[in-house]
Amino acid sequence: MRLFFRKQEYGILVYRLFLAYVFYFLARILFFFYNASVLEVHSVTEFFKLSYYGLAFDTAAILYVNLLFILLSIVPLRISTTSGYRKLLMIVYFVTNLVAYALNFVDFIYYKYNFARTTLSVLDVVKNEGNKIEMFFRFMISYWHVYVLFIVASILWVYLYKRVKLPQIEQRLSNKAYYLSSIIGFVIIGTLIVGGIRGGDFKKSTRPINLVDASKHVEKLEQADLVLNTTFAFIRTFGNNxxxxxxxxxxxxxxxxxxxxxxxxxxxxxTKPNIIVIITESMGREYIGAFNEDSGIPNYESYTPFLDSLAQHSLIFPNAFANGAKSIHGMSSVLSGIPSFVDAFTSSSFSNQKIQSLVSIMNDLDYDTSFFHGAPNGSMGFLGFSNILGFDHYYGMEEYGNDDDFDGSWGIWDEPFMQFMKMTLDKKTEPFFSSIFTVSSHEPFNIPEKYDGKFPKGYVDMHEPVGYTDYAFKTFFEAAKKEPWFDNTIFVITADHPNQVYYDQYNKVINRRAVPIMFYKSDGSLVGSDAKLAQQIDIYPTLMDLIGYNKPFRSWGRSLxxxxxxxxxxxxxxxxxxxxxxxxxxxxxxxxxxxxxxxxxxxxxxxxxxxxxxxxxxxxxxxxxxxxxxxxxxxxxxxxx
Missing domain, CATH: 3.30.1120 (Arylsulfatase, C-terminal domain)
Incomplete structure (x- = not known):
């Protein structure tokens, strides 16, 4: 009887873990539903094949999350079948599982912007944001349907959990059969857990499966993200260096x-020209007509009339790529020539060291150096990294000093903040080096109310704010060219990373990092289109070459x-x-x-x-x-x- 009862406990444990598999499969279906246009999965058969391969990653995630629950479920304790203990088990089960499960719902939306399953590195993005609560409620309003789906799934999960219960049987702990069954259960279950976390391969696997293992099962790299689940991606990057x-x-x-x-x-x-480097939020190469003249995209439409006109008098690189996927990656790549790969360099323990960069060299050359970002000071980690690089001045939302121009989400609208930068630069002694990171061309894809109807809506939400930011460029350059410092200034325009994709050409894996790189000087000395490969880390050495800096310096990029x-x-x-x-x-x-x-x-x-x-x-x-x-x-x- 005792051994039989132990079997009942194990059976219910299996049932509860099976529920997790069911809901992870549901999350995979929903993930595909929200992101089908970018996952390159074209048949039901292909979806189920990839889901089958995903079982290994689901297993690892479910076992990681449920280790405590499994342990509490199999320990031989007198109280294990009491109602109080059962309530404790249920609390542990749903607190751990639902928190982990919710991560998958994040990627229903976030994946389109990141083109990767969310990992622990996302904390690097949000940890410096001072308006986390406001962001949460804004996302809740914008993407209410995702929250509703999560709540419905959670309620259904709880209901199914409660459907199967253990009978309340008094335990006699002296029963040798009970302890023997417990020992056997520990060994078997422990072995299965180890095997599940390692990917189910006891003979060949030398380590637990990792994100890279998902690529072994796919024909197209995009499909690997359907094989994975976000819980696994998050857990497997925890504590990694x-x-x-x-x-x-x-x-x-x-x-x-x-x-x-x-x-x-x-x-x-x-020479000592002024230098202004503009890192444009999410301004993928796809949106700018001048960079797509030879793309061969049928019926292509541009959303940047000003940048297109400026490009005719600039040196542009229509085959350029970002070195990272996030905003902070772009800052370190462009300004210090340090790309980020698995983890952001800026949030690593190695970022706090002396770094030779555009900023340090400009400081050595007695430039006035400044960084502008219209978000709340410290947002995105830019303030911290700008201090490491050694900027003389940081200008954020606090220095701007007028919250009436706050967009309600990320920072000051691009048009007034770029005018603020221009007026600040007017007061500086030349030469100066300045960089600005814009904020408006970004989710939630809003523009100031006074410009409603001014810019084309386009085909995706991103197109209208792209038009607004292009207009902000126009007003900035129109104002700046009236100033005496303008003709002695090299302008660099690029982006941190792309955003929403409309044309299939830019939905391809490699082109998901496609960004513009443009150099402009009013004397026409920088003109043309160069189709050679280029990248963000090339901007630093190119500027060193242009100003005739003749000392050795560290750079993994090259002069363009x-x-x-x-x-x-x-x-x-x-x-x-x-x-x-x-x-x-x-x-x-x-x-x-x-x-x-x-x-x-x-x-x-x-x-x-x-x-x-x-x-x-x-x-x-x-x-x-x-x-x-x-x-x-x-x-x-x-x-x-």
């Missing part, structure tokens, strides 16, 4: 050949205006894979070895050529290894200065 030296058999000579991390330019004479011996390339990371674009190929790299080679035009990564590996492909892989080797060594050894 991706900033570790890598053990590649790469010589210093190869690092020098492929990357040349110490740059020195002598092409141009030393002269040949410094480094072949054009771009590198970034997409949750589980590095992407290295170089020459004629794209290399996908899992951190240890190349997992694929694709023609440079195969931005969807559909045709893996690794079976016919060529010498050029090997060089692309070596370039990736050389970059990562020097990148991690300099960061870990604190040699960024």
């Amino acid at each position: 991706s900033f570790k030296k890598v053990d590649f058999d790469i010589s210093d000579e190869e690092v020098q050949f492929y990357i040349k991390p110490i740059k020195q330019y002598t092409t141009n004479p030393a 205006v002269s040949d410094d011996g480094v072949e054009p390339f771009a590198i970034n990371h997409n949750v589980s894979q590095y992407h290295m674009l170089r020459g004629n190929y794209i290399c996908t790299f899992d951190g240890n070895r190349a997992t694929g080679f694709y023609d440079l035009n195969d931005k969807s990564l559909e045709h893996n050529l690794i079976a016919n590996k060529t010498l050029e492909m090997e060089k692309v892989e070596l370039a990736c290894k050389a970059f990562l080797k020097d990148y991690f060594e300099r960061i870990v050894d604190k040699k960024l200065n």
